[in-house]
Amino acid sequence: MSAELKRLLQDSLGERAKFDQPMSVHTTWGVGGPAWCVCQVASQEEAALVIKATRQAGLPWMPLGRGSNLLVSDAGYPGVMLRLAGELASLRRQGDCLWAGGGAHLPAAVKFAARLGLAGLEWAAGIPGTVGGAVATNAGALDSDMSRLTRGITLLLAEGETARLEGAQLPAGYRQRSLPRESLVLAALLALQEDRPEAVGLRCDQALARRRRSQPTGAASAGSVFKNPPGDYAGRLIEAAGCKGLTVGGAQVSAKHANFIVNRGGATARDVLALMREVRQRVLKSSGVELEPEVEVVGHA
Template identity: 40%
Template sequence: MTQPDDVWNWDSGEAPDCEVEGGVRAPISTSGLRGRLTHDAPLAKLVWFKSGGHADWLFEPADLDDLILFLERLDGALPIMPLGLGSNLIVRDGGVPGVVIKLGKPFAGIEVDGMTLTCGAGAHGILVASAARDAGVAGMEFMRGIPGTVGGFVRMNGGAYGREVADVLIDCDVVMQDGNLMRLTKRELAYSYRHSALHDNSVVVSARFEGEPGDPEAIGAEMDRIAEARENSQPLRTKTGGSTFKNPPGEKAWALVDKAGCRGMTIGGAQVSEKHTNFLINTGDATSADIETLGEEVKRRVYENSGVELEWEIRRVGRP
């Protein structure tokens, strides 16, 4: 099967600096690489908001060695951005410069050894929680309530329902911008609320979590409770990006948004959810500019109403 001109599949052993459609050249030598590199790749289909521009380059590595080789050759020449499920992300309409790295099935494995789970960065939270349940490992139930993958959880100290990654993480493996593979402990990540010290131009490839002995039935019941709570309170069946703003100390972001009269407010095709006011939704044809502008207007109104400066939890990336 012939590949499109703007996609390289390195199984064929293409020569270095092969031209891509439009006269664009691959940013590095492609010899020996086995993944997939796409120029001017649309990202809207890869993020939950279903909006936004293209990536200058999208790289899907075949495995860890392939990722390391790619980054060694790139050697910091372009910025990189790892992409998981795109569930907590606004990709701006001007697209993302540099290289977006999408980790697929080769990075989605989950292994259980006693009370320790070793998980690839591409593993979905619900699958991590399910694997822990089946093995009688308690403490991972909260991951059932976070839409995303392990890489994003580790980077943002993801959490829900009273627990967060910092409570269970042992360490993680990270490929740095120059291709160097490092193992970082929880302490080195310097976790705070929805934040870590990880460098933006690094890629989490795996993580180890530690739980405690538990009864699979009780663990499953807690997961079901979390799933039901999410279904009842969040607009899960819409094009959304999850929780928009971090909860300020001693406050709930949704309550501040509601108090400021923002429930149901719209700008273009973007709307503050009627069901949960800390969620923004794409009603059908919203641009990323609509969504971000709406979020900024919500912030302004909340500050005007309550004096609280909300902080974005959703990441906003790319060119305006």
């Protein structure tokens, strides 16, 4: 079955279907074994074709953005990672809204909005994901998040049909959004407000500078590893538990921000998972709080 699928993907996507791809090159953590296939699709039709064929072959599939919230296991992913490109990664103005393809790079969307003098997305400066990934994870910072901006979403559902949902139709919580199972965010319409481009640009610069001061922005990471528990900060609890600098193999709790685990070079998923377990145990012991991962673990540990 998978030989047939491989042929079909090669025939329809050519070089855009890459097999046996190390996920360490497709994730910001730089960690993870091979995915059976990483596909780049440039249209809704291509996405639907890949999903249908993959399901028929009995393999799993999942959307892949920039891999900035993923920890892929060392054993890899036994299916198809689907990445959006071309029109599905483009940006355009629609009145006071920003229309963004699900594969659009979030930093590019932030800059595009600033150039147009559209305010509201400045908090996302420095988040290295895609618009689709940010919608799916309800990414947020500085007391804002994607759900507050999202006026509508175009989804491709598992059976191949599309659905246009109003923002309010999708329940959202802290770093979570209830998308239908096995769905792909093809595009999002973000509601912004007109402002002077210089004022928007300045707020983006301020958000970036703030990140650079408090986060290890130059190191390979996946951002915050654990969610903030109600009324507290995961970083504060991890630091109070004495975990800053704690190391397992190539993975280390950042000395700059305790809720970041950085890859010092050569880290494996096993190193990161072992370090996450150790941090959770120490925090539980010192404060009684059970931290919940914010990063998504993919594949068999």
